[in-house]
Amino acid sequence: MTLEDLYRMLCSGHVQAQGVIDTLDVPLVVLDQGFCVGAANPAFLDAFGIERDETIGQNLFGLGNGQWDIADLRTLLADVVPKAAAVIDYRVTHDFPGIGRRTVLVGARRLAPPGGHGKDVLVTFEDVTERDRADAEMDVLLSETRHRMRNLLAVVRALAGQTWTEGRTGEEYRDAFLGRLEVLVRAQDASLAGGSAADLADLVGRTLEPIGADRARVEPGPAVRLAAAQVLPLGLILHELTTNALKHGALSAPGGTVKVIWDVQTAADGATLVLDWREEGARRWRRRPGVASAPA
Template sequence: MPTTIPAIEDAQTLAQAIVDTIHEPLIVLDGGLRVLAASRAFYEIFRVDLEHTMGCRLYDLGDGQWNIPALRLLLETIIPEKTAMDGFEVDHDFPGVGRRTMLLNARKVIYETSENSTILLAFTDVTARRAVERDRANLLEHTEELLRQKQVLLQEMQHRVANSLQIIASILLIKARAVTSEETRLHLRDAHQRVLSVAEVQAHLHASGDLDQIEVGPYLAKLCASLAASMIGDSHPIALEVEADDGWIGSDKAVSMGLIVTELVINAIKYAFPSGRAGARILVTYRGEGAGWLLVVHDNGLGSAPFVTPAHGGLGTAIVEALVRQLDARMQIETSEGMTVSIRHRAAG
C-alpha cells in the first residue's frame, strides 16, 4: 500500500523542499497567476525577495517588468488550451538580470479533489548558448563569403590563364609557320601541342567547377580530339581513339598525365606511320586499378620509333620520363604489333 503524507503542512513543506532543490528558476502560480511558491534559484537569479514575490501577481513583479507579451501569450492562451509547453523562447530585459534569452517550460496541474489549478513555470537561461550559436552562424556566413570570393578569384585566374595559354599557343603556331628551318618548325609545333594539353586541363577545371579533381575520360577524349584536329590531316588519316573507365584524378596529376599522352601521341603520329598505310590507329586507354590506375598508349604502326631508342630520345623522351617519375609510376614499352607504352601507378600500402 502506498505511503501518504499525513498532513497538508507536511505536503507543503515537502513541495517547497522539492522546488528549492531545482537548480533552475521555478515558480508555482495559482489560477489567478499569483505566486504560490518560488525556488531559491528564482530569488537568486532574478534578484527578488520573498516579501515582494509571494502572493503577488506575476505581471506585477518588479514594477510590472514581468508583464511580457510573450509570457502573457504562454500563460493566458497556450497553457489553457494545451496544459503544457516546453521550450517556449522569450527574449527580454529581465528585472535585475539584464537582457536574457529564456526557455520557458510550463505545466498546468489540475487536481481531482478541487476545482483549483496551479501552473508550474520553469526558466532555463540560454543566453550564452544563443550567443555562441549566433557567433557560429556569423562565422559560417563569413566563411562562406570568403569561399565565394575565393571561388570568384580562382575562376578569374583560370580565365586569365586559359587566355594566356591560348595566346602562347597561337604565337608558337605563327612562329612555326614563319621559320625556314624544318627542325625549328617541328620543335615549335611540339611546344604548341604541349601548351594545348595544359590548356585542356584549365578548360576542364572551368567547365566542371571543380578546382581539385578532373574526370579522366572526358579530359583525355577532348585532349586527343584537339591533337587529332591539329596534327592529323586528311591525306594521312590516323584513327585516334580513347577508352577510359569512370574515374577522377587530381588536377595536378591530370596535367602530368595530359602531357604524357600528348608526347606519346605526337610521337606516334610523327614516326609510327611513315608510309601512310590504311588502318592506322592510336588507342589511348585508362583503367582504374583500385586506388591505382593504368594508362596505355598503343599504336599499330612500325613498332619502333625514336622515342624507344635512347640514342634518338630528345626533349619528348625526357619529358615523359620525368612526368612518369612525378606521378610515382612505372613505364613499360613493348614493340610487338606496333608500340605499346604502359604507365602504371600502384597505390601505396
C-alpha cells in the first residue's frame, strides 16, 4: 500500500465518520484532550442556535456565554479519558443565548478506535426541558386527583351518614342513598364542565333530567356561576324537592308538573340568588317556599 493509498483511506474514513455524526439527530460534539471541539453535528448547532465556525476549534467551556463552564462538568469530563469512565445524564440548567432557559442532560464516552485507545471524547446533549415541564404538570395533576378523591370519598361518607334511616327498610335506605349519590355525580359533572365553578342552569337541567321535559320545566333567569362549595348543597336541595314531589307532590299525580325559576336580587350587602320551585298538579296548584343561596 502506497502512502497515497493510505492517505486516501484515511480521508475516506474521516468523511464516513463525519457523515455518521452529521446524520444523527442527537446533538453531539467530539472533543480532543484539551476539550476543544473537533466536530459538531447539525443537531447540536441547531439545538443551541450557534454557527459551525463559532464552535469548531473552540473550547467547550468557552462556547456561548460559558454555559458549559461548570466545575463539576469539567471534573467529570476530565475523568473520561484517563479512567475510561463515562458521564451519564449530568443535568445542566442554564439560560442559553437565543433559546432561553433550558435543562440539558449531558453524556460523554471516550471514543475507542479499532486497535487502540482513543483520547477523543464524544459528548451528547439531550434537551429535557419540555419533558420536565410535562412531568411537573403530571405530578400536579396526580396530586390534585388524589386530593379530590379524598374529598369525594369524604363527601360520600357524609352522604351515607346523613341519609335518614329511622323508620326505613334497608331497601328504602339504599334507594335514598343511591339517589343522593346520583346527585353527587351530577354535581361533579356540572363542576367539571365549568372548571371549579358550575353554571346554575346546567346544574338544574342535570338534576331534573330524569323527570323528563314534559313534567319538569325550567325557565332560566340571569346567568349564575356557582362556586364549587355551592354546587353539591344546591343539587341536594333540588334532589330532595324532586323526591318529595314524586312521592307526595305534583309529580305523584298524573299530569302534574314542576317549574323552576330564579332571579338574582341585589342589595347593599351583596347579591342573593332566589330560586322558586313551583308544583302544579291536575287539580291543584302548589308553590313551595323559594330557596335562597347567598352570595350569588
